[in-house]
Amino acid sequence: MFPTISACGQCVFFSFCQQENPPLKLLKKSLKRNELLYSHHDPLHFIYIVSSGAIKTFQVNIHGQERIHQFYFAGEVMGFDAIHSKYYPFSAISIAKSQICQVPYPHLLEFISKHPVLYAHLLSTISQRFHFGLYVTNYSAEQRIACFLLELVKRLHVDAVEPEFALHMSRQDIGHYLGLAAETISRVLTRFQQNHILWAMHKKIKVLDMNSLQEIANKGLTEA
Amino acid sequence: MFPTISACGQCVFFSFCQQENPPLKLLKKSLKRNELLYSHHDPLHFIYIVSSGAIKTFQVNIHGQERIHQFYFAGEVMGFDAIHSKYYPFSAISIAKSQICQVPYPHLLEFISKHPVLYAHLLSTISQRFHFGLYVTNYSAEQRIACFLLELVKRLHVDAVEPEFALHMSRQDIGHYLGLAAETISRVLTRFQQNHILWAMHKKIKVLDMNSLQEIANKGLTEA
DNA sequence: CGCCGTATTGAGCGCTCTCAAGCTAGGTGG
DNA sequence: CCACCTAGCTTGAGAGCGCTCAATACGGCG
Numbered sequence: 001m002f003p004t005i006s007a008c009g010q011c012v013f014f015s016f017c018q019q020e021n022p023p024l025k026l027l028k029k030s031l032k033r034n035e036l037l038y039s040h041h042d043p044l045h046f047i048y049i050v051s052s053g054a055i056k057t058f059q060v061n062i063h064g065q066e067r068i069h070q071f072y073f074a075g076e077v078m079g080f081d082a083i084h085s086k087y088y089p090f091s092a093i094s095i096a097k098s099q100i101c102q103v104p105y106p107h108l109l110e111f112i113s114k115h116p117v118l119y120a121h122l123l124s125t126i127s128q129r130f131h132f133g134l135y136v137t138n139y140s141a142e143q144r145i146a147c148f149l150l151e152l153v154k155r156l157h158v159d160a161v162e163p164e165f166a167l168h169m170s171r172q173d174i175g176h177y178l179g180l181a182a183e184t185i186s187r188v189l190t191r192f193q194q195n196h197i198l199w200a201m202h203k204k205i206k207v208l209d210m211n212s213l214q215e216i217a218n219k220g221l222t223e224a
Numbered sequence: 225m226f227p228t229i230s231a232c233g234q235c236v237f238f239s240f241c242q243q244e245n246p247p248l249k250l251l252k253k254s255l256k257r258n259e260l261l262y263s264h265h266d267p268l269h270f271i272y273i274v275s276s277g278a279i280k281t282f283q284v285n286i287h288g289q290e291r292i293h294q295f296y297f298a299g300e301v302m303g304f305d306a307i308h309s310k311y312y313p314f315s316a317i318s319i320a321k322s323q324i325c326q327v328p329y330p331h332l333l334e335f336i337s338k339h340p341v342l343y344a345h346l347l348s349t350i351s352q353r354f355h356f357g358l359y360v361t362n363y364s365a366e367q368r369i370a371c372f373l374l375e376l377v378k379r380l381h382v383d384a385v386e387p388e389f390a391l392h393m394s395r396q397d398i399g400h401y402l403g404l405a406a407e408t409i410s411r412v413l414t415r416f417q418q419n420h421i422l423w424a425m426h427k428k429i430k431v432l433d434m435n436s437l438q439e440i441a442n443k444g445l446t447e448a
Numbered sequence: 449c450g451c452c453g454t455a456t457t458g459a460g461c462g463c464t465c466t467c468a469a470g471c472t473a474g475g476t477g478g
Numbered sequence: 479c480c481a482c483c484t485a486g487c488t489t490g491a492g493a494g495c496g497c498t499c500a501a502t503a504c505g506g507c508g
Contacts, residue, residue: 141463190488
């Protein structure tokens with residue numbers, strides 16, 4: 001029904017892949033519609049380049065509801081988000097008949113170390129992805145604030161059963177970040193405090209019940 | 225009031241920066257609270273590493289309202305999002321007394337090409353950032369759908385005054401991605417069609433008025 | 449032609465926003 | 479040292495957007 005567009009021309013590796021005896025092992029793979037490419041928690045073995053078609057990455061929650069994380073179209077690269085944890089953080093399924101190239105990640109690293117130009121190119125490609133989907137998601141105020149606090153605990157490296165840390169920012173700032181009114185931040189923090197989930201005093205926060213906070217954060221979320 | 229924690233120990237470049245005659249030119253910089261680090265649209269000259277304190281990146285819209293894009297804390301690296309466009313996409317201001325290290329980006333590239341191990345490390349660091357703030361934003365349904373369509377036009381490389389393309393995904397999929405009900409997608413597309421902004425037929429979309437779509441997308445957004 | 453998944457359209461409800469009024473903490477000056 | 483002042487935070491009441499539930503329409507496929 002719709003023409004299948006191949007995006008090999010714009011692929012970072014095109015010039016290498018086209019040589020005879022290509023120095024980069026790019027395996028082509030065909031996917032029908034609704035075929036699984038990889039699963040949530042699978043170890044990162046490959047970086048994938050969508051050559052044609054479209055893929056979605058997603059999570060399914062305990063109630064069987066799906067949350068789509070990203071779409072990937074012809075020419076786009078999948079798997080960067082798995083590098084840090086070494087596991088794919090989402091499952092991937094084709095939403096149309098697709099062609100995929102797969103590169104073993106260790107091989108990719110090794111190959112790039114011999115081709116510094118590619119390094120800059122790849123960084124640029126990754127960089128681009130930071131601008132996608134900045135308008136997405138619809139978590140409740142409680143979920144957002146719970147997620148925000150949990151992320152802070154992790155990013156500030158607060159290692160304690162009852163983590164205590166400083167919010168350097170104002171309620172207004174948090175609101176502007178989370179897409180909520182400052183009043184809402186205030187109200188939710190008060191509610192959390194009433195439920196003995198945390199203790200909040202101005203810019204100082206102490207989480208008293210990490211489990212409850214996790215539970216709120218995960219409401220309708222992750223945990224497949 | 226709060227202790228100043230230096231995060232140099234966890235910095236990717238720590239071992240290099242500590243040598244006498246360090247091979248990597250890492251300039252230290254001190255920022256008071258509310259000091260501008262760089263502006264929206266400034267050319268990417270430096271990658272920054274927050275050594276202590278906290279930074280926010282943000283945009284200001286035509287009504288003077290601020291939208292915060294990210295917070296950066298001790299140990300975190302800023303600037304990856306600028307690599308593709310070669311310009312910082314947001315302005316950056318310290319929200320606390322901070323210490324920052326800056327590395328000229330070209331110098332960083334060159335340096336890394338000589339230290340392939342760092343490459344893998346840096347990719348890992350960047351990868352981590354894809355997991356931050358996945359719960360953020362609160363755009364209206366119309367804004368989200370407008371942004372989504374504009375992003376598709378760009379990512380699918382549809383070059384036309386009235387771009388026409390295939391949504392490979394169902395309304396439900398779009399809803400699951402945008403955090404909206406499938407019914408809302410339907411309703412908004414209908415409304416857009418009534419206002420002659422686009423023509424929608426099942427999975428086929430033709431944008432008739434890119435300017436209006438941009439305007440809706442930018443409502444309360446960007447354009448400083 | 450008939451079936452079933454997908455899309456559209458409508459009515460009522462709930463979460464979060466806005467507007468507005470107190471409250472608190474910290475800084476300033478007498 | 480204390481009264482005052484101001485910015486930020488808290489709390490309350492009403493409004494609006496998008497959700498849920500439900501009914502109907504459509505279209506691809508056997």
